[in-house]
Amino acid sequence: MSASGRQFLMIAALLWATDAVAQEAVESTPTQEAKRVVAIDHKLRASIFFAVEPDCTIVDLPVVRVIDAPTNGNVTISSDTGFPAFARDNLRFECNKKRLEGTALIYEPAKG
Numbered sequence: 358m359s360a361s362g363r364q365f366l367m368i369a370a371l372l373w374a375t376d377a378v379a380q381e382a383v384e385s386t387p388t389q390e391a392k393r394v395v396a397i398d399h400k401l402r403a404s405i406f407f408a409v410e411p412d413c414t415i416v417d418l419p420v421v422r423v424i425d426a427p428t429n430g431n432v433t434i435s436s437d438t439g440f441p442a443f444a445r446d447n448l449r450f451e452c453n454k455k456r457l458e459g460t461a462l463i464y465e466p467a468k469g
Contacts, residue, residue, distance in 0.1 A: 411448040437461035
């Protein structure tokens, strides 16, 4: 096999391995459930999610999906900034001091 053929196979194998690792990460991501209370005429940022490196650089905006839509209001998902709350023993603990970009989950109750 020629050197360019081996290089092509190596690149294809690396791409396949990267795709498999990414898919495994998506499938193993835990689901988070949030329950909050809000007054009728107000919006509530129920949560904000971050994906950051230990040096606080943004990896990407996390993908947030609503599994069950609320029965008495609307949920909006948008990019926003906020302060994370990583545990003290987390490598990203120092990031808690910085306002970072993340994906926010905003709830607005139905008028009623």
